[in-house]
Amino acid sequence: MNAHALLTRLRGQIPLLVTAVLLVSMFSIGSVQYEGFFSGQVVLNLLIDNAFLLVVAVGMTFVILTGGIDLSVGAVVALSTMVSAWLVEEHGWSPFLVIPLVLLMGTAGGWVMGWIIHVFEIQPFIVTLAGMFLARGLCYTISVESISITDPTYTSMAQTRIPLGDLFVSPSALIALLVVAAGFVVLHYTKLGRNVYALGGSEQSALLMGLPVQRTKTTVYAISGFCSALGGVLLTFYMLSGYGLHAVGLELDAIAAVVIGGTLLTGGSGYLLGTLLGVLVLGLIQTVISFQGTLSSWWTRIVIGALLFVFIVLQRLITARRR
Amino acid sequence: MSTAAAATSPVKAVTRSRLFWPAVVLAVLLVANLAFTPDFFAVRLQGGHLYGSLIDILHFGAPLILVSLGMTLVIATGGIDLSVGSTVAISGALACLHISESSDPGSLGTVLTALGIALGTAVLLGTVNGLLVAKAGVQPIIATLILMVAGRGVAQLITDGQIITVTSDPYKMIGGGYWLTMPFAILLSALVVLATVLLTRSTALGLLLESVGGNPVASRLVGIRAMRLVALVYVFSALCAALAGLMVSSNVSAADGNNAGLWIELDAILAVVLGGTSLNGGRFSIGGTVLGALIIQTLSTTVYTIGIPPETTLVFKAFVVIVVCLIQSPAFRAKLAARGARTRRTTRSHAAAPTNREVGA
Numbered sequence: 001m002n003a004h005a006l007l008t009r010l011r012g013q014i015p016l017l018v019t020a021v022l023l024v025s026m027f028s029i030g031s032v033q034y035e036g037f038f039s040g041q042v043v044l045n046l047l048i049d050n051a052f053l054l055v056v057a058v059g060m061t062f063v064i065l066t067g068g069i070d071l072s073v074g075a076v077v078a079l080s081t082m083v084s085a086w087l088v089e090e091h092g093w094s095p096f097l098v099i100p101l102v103l104l105m106g107t108a109g110g111w112v113m114g115w116i117i118h119v120f121e122i123q124p125f126i127v128t129l130a131g132m133f134l135a136r137g138l139c140y141t142i143s144v145e146s147i148s149i150t151d152p153t154y155t156s157m158a159q160t161r162i163p164l165g166d167l168f169v170s171p172s173a174l175i176a177l178l179v180v181a182a183g184f185v186v187l188h189y190t191k192l193g194r195n196v197y198a199l200g201g202s203e204q205s206a207l208l209m210g211l212p213v214q215r216t217k218t219t220v221y222a223i224s225g226f227c228s229a230l231g232g233v234l235l236t237f238y239m240l241s242g243y244g245l246h247a248v249g250l251e252l253d254a255i256a257a258v259v260i261g262g263t264l265l266t267g268g269s270g271y272l273l274g275t276l277l278g279v280l281v282l283g284l285i286q287t288v289i290s291f292q293g294t295l296s297s298w299w300t301r302i303v304i305g306a307l308l309f310v311f312i313v314l315q316r317l318i319t320a321r322r323r
Numbered sequence: 324m325s326t327a328a329a330a331t332s333p334v335k336a337v338t339r340s341r342l343f344w345p346a347v348v349l350a351v352l353l354v355a356n357l358a359f360t361p362d363f364f365a366v367r368l369q370g371g372h373l374y375g376s377l378i379d380i381l382h383f384g385a386p387l388i389l390v391s392l393g394m395t396l397v398i399a400t401g402g403i404d405l406s407v408g409s410t411v412a413i414s415g416a417l418a419c420l421h422i423s424e425s426s427d428p429g430s431l432g433t434v435l436t437a438l439g440i441a442l443g444t445a446v447l448l449g450t451v452n453g454l455l456v457a458k459a460g461v462q463p464i465i466a467t468l469i470l471m472v473a474g475r476g477v478a479q480l481i482t483d484g485q486i487i488t489v490t491s492d493p494y495k496m497i498g499g500g501y502w503l504t505m506p507f508a509i510l511l512s513a514l515v516v517l518a519t520v521l522l523t524r525s526t527a528l529g530l531l532l533e534s535v536g537g538n539p540v541a542s543r544l545v546g547i548r549a550m551r552l553v554a555l556v557y558v559f560s561a562l563c564a565a566l567a568g569l570m571v572s573s574n575v576s577a578a579d580g581n582n583a584g585l586w587i588e589l590d591a592i593l594a595v596v597l598g599g600t601s602l603n604g605g606r607f608s609i610g611g612t613v614l615g616a617l618i619i620q621t622l623s624t625t626v627y628t629i630g631i632p633p634e635t636t637l638v639f640k641a642f643v644v645i646v647v648c649l650i651q652s653p654a655f656r657a658k659l660a661a662r663g664a665r666t667r668r669t670t671r672s673h674a675a676a677p678t679n680r681e682v683g684a
Contacts, residue, residue, distance in 0.1 A: 119654065120652040120654045121653065123602060123603075125403075125464055126602055127645070129592070130645045133589070133640045133644065134641035137635055137636070137637030137639070140635050140637065141638060144632050144634060252468065252472050256472070259465075265462060296483075297484075298476040298479035298480055298580075299476065301472055301475055301476030302477060304472055305476065308469045312455075313459060313461075316460060316461060
């Protein structure tokens with residue numbers, strides 16, 4: 001590998017490097033500025049509080065890598081919490097039956113959306129927008145009110161703390177990390193992962209190369225549906241309730257996390273671990289704002305928007321130069 | 324527009340018109356309402372003001388019509404504007420903040436300044452969107468997503484998370500006032516729609532927009548300044564959204580940074596799609612959009628009067644979006660045509676699909 005090739009390779013990593021630097025500097029500034037910020041538990045709390053976002057963002061990474069987008073994730077998360085709460089509380093189903101059912105439902109929903117997108121050549125965002133309407137609407141047909149959960153399995157999942165020395169994590173955080181690991185392996189070490197990158201690079205080339213474009217596309221949306229449903233299950237553990245207004249705007253956070261994590265929105269380039277960093281950055285923004293105390297919650301939105309802006313412009317600069 | 328089509332040749336021209344199906348849907352919805360509320364079509368004059376369900380639909384639908392109007396032109400160029408909801412919130416918040424802080428909230432000067440601030444900010448926001456899309460080449464969904472996320476925060480920042488209430492008669496006029504027996508909001512939105520129709524259809528502007536949406540590269544090669552046009556369209560969309568925001572906040576004499584204009588971008592996209600404007604860009608129908616917006620408003624009204632939980636309209640909307648998009652999809656029509664007896668091959672649309680994608684990438 002000559003110097004030029006190395007340089008081009010490095011250029012693709014710029015967004016990821018920027019994110020890593022951002023994460024470290026935000027944490028350092030926070031540690032200097034606020035008392036009690038510099039602790040392992042603050043880092044672990046990032047994972048605990050954002051476990052569901054992390055899982056959803058992993059699914060979103062797959063979709064965005066193919067050059068698509070999934071706007072239905074927040075609604076599917078809400079529907080999952082709603083269906084779980086409804087079946088467990090009002091129908092007395094066992095959680096061990098409900099959770100697989102919810103996961104299956106999310107996966108099937110994602111698969112259908114992927115199928116429609118591919119077979120009828122409709123833009124992903126409009127199909128998933130319809131999916132978003134449908135899922136949110138279904139929430140309200142179940143109940144307009146919030147349903148709280150008192151089932152012992154759910155409450156124990158919510159309260160269990162797994163000790164790590166002096167520190168602790170929640171089971172949800174571990175599940176989220178497992179999902180990241182599984183996503184990492186699938187994306188970087190399997191045939192499906194290569195197909196995802198190929199599809200995002202150029203759909204026509206992928207088709208001409210004889211890659212299973214339709215199967216890859218439907219699988220990717222099915223993965224996103226599964227991740228959203230799992231995110232919903234984790235959110236149910238976290239909130240102990242099902243509500244049609246849970247996770248409003250989550251799709252934006254997930255997209256932001258993926259973009260900040262260095263995945264190109266045009267598809268074909270990005271890393272799953274970047275998404276993990278992206279989620280941590282979003283979580284850290286919230287943590288800093290809550291530590292600051294005087295800043296109101298809407299600053300989170302503004303800062304996320306500003307970060308998105310910076311990263312998208314950065315992406316454009318990089319891709320423009322590559323051409 | 325439909326009347327013009329009808330004049331040229333009778334029945335067939337009417338059914339073939341792009342406005343035919345939206346008009347049928349609207350008519351069916353209105354008639355269905357009659358079954359539940361017998362006096363649905365009644366419009367009465369009371370104290371010099373017109374009242375009635377039909378007037379209400381027009382009145383409450385006016386902001387949506389405005390937002391959808393801007394969205395139509397954006398979609399005609401092959402883009403999309405997700406930030407309109409945030410713009411609605413920001414403009415209402417800015418105007419109300421200015422009026423509530425001024426020493427004389429009732430004076431016309433204060434209100435005009437407030438309008439100036441709100442519309443000026445909208446131009447700024449639209450320019451940012453337009454530059455991101457046209458100059459930086461960011462995909463429209465993503466470019467406007469930034470403002471959608473941050474804008475909501477900005478609106479909350481302006482209102483400090485509270486609801487700002489104002490008492491100002493001139494300001495109340497925009498969304499809640501009456502003029503010539505009609506609600507002023509209806510007249511205002513009709514005026515804007517009319518001006519836009521004249522501007523796009525009596526000049527070459529509409530044609531240029533459609534050409535840019537149909538094939539941006541070819542348009543640039545024939546000498547159309549595509550970049551400037553695209554940027555302008557986003558400014559127009561922001562202006563329409565800001566006007567809608569003023570209407571919404573003026574109607575209730577308050578600005579709510581959290582909820583004003585929430586989800587209006589989805590309703591606007593839906594209205595545009597219902598009206599027969601293709602999401603792929605390249606052609607648009609303002610008349611269709613107005614019908615689409617009225618369909619949505621009638622639907623909401625229907626749901627309230629019949630007593631279904633209003634939130635379930637979302638399920639209905641989801642099915643409408645999917646069905647309309649399927650009908651618009653060349654691939655779907657090709658499959659239907661292949662299955663049916665007609666063997667009119669839609670090779671043209673097949674050939675067009677990949678080129679569109681290349682241009683978009």
